[in-house]
Amino acid sequence: MGFxxxxxxxxxxxxxxxxxxxxxxxxxxxxxxxxKGFKDGMKDGTDRAADASAAPAQQVGTAGTAAKETIDVEAKTKV
Structure with missing residues (x-):
């Protein structure tokens, strides 16, 4: 009983x-x-997941330079 x-x-x-x-x-x-939009979204999702796994490695490398620029508020005295 098919078509x-x-x-x-x-x-x-x-x-x-x-x-x-x-x-x-x-x-x-x-x-x-x-x-096409769905396929692009799926591809972007995998790219973002790969970027998220690489992000902690980038933060570790920039932590040393951020410490040099940090100002200790309690040590600073008002004149």
Missing amino acids: STTHLIIFLVIIIVIFGTKKLRNIGSDLGGAV
């Missing part, structure tokens, strides 16, 4: 008559843009 090729062709013709080719083209391009 045959003839059923699918009739179904597609009815869909084209109802929506029109321009509307179907817009729906197709919107769907393609959504899939």
Whole structure:
């Protein structure tokens, strides 16, 4: 009790008559843009995860320079 090729062709013709080719083209391009955005988001997510694992190594290297620039507030006296 499945669909045959003839059923699918009739179904597609009815869909084209109802929506029109321009509307179907817009729906197709919107769907393609959504899939592309999803793939880019997934790729950015893996890049961010790799950056997050590399971030502690960068903070350790900059800790020495940050200590030289730190001002001890309690040791400073007002004149």
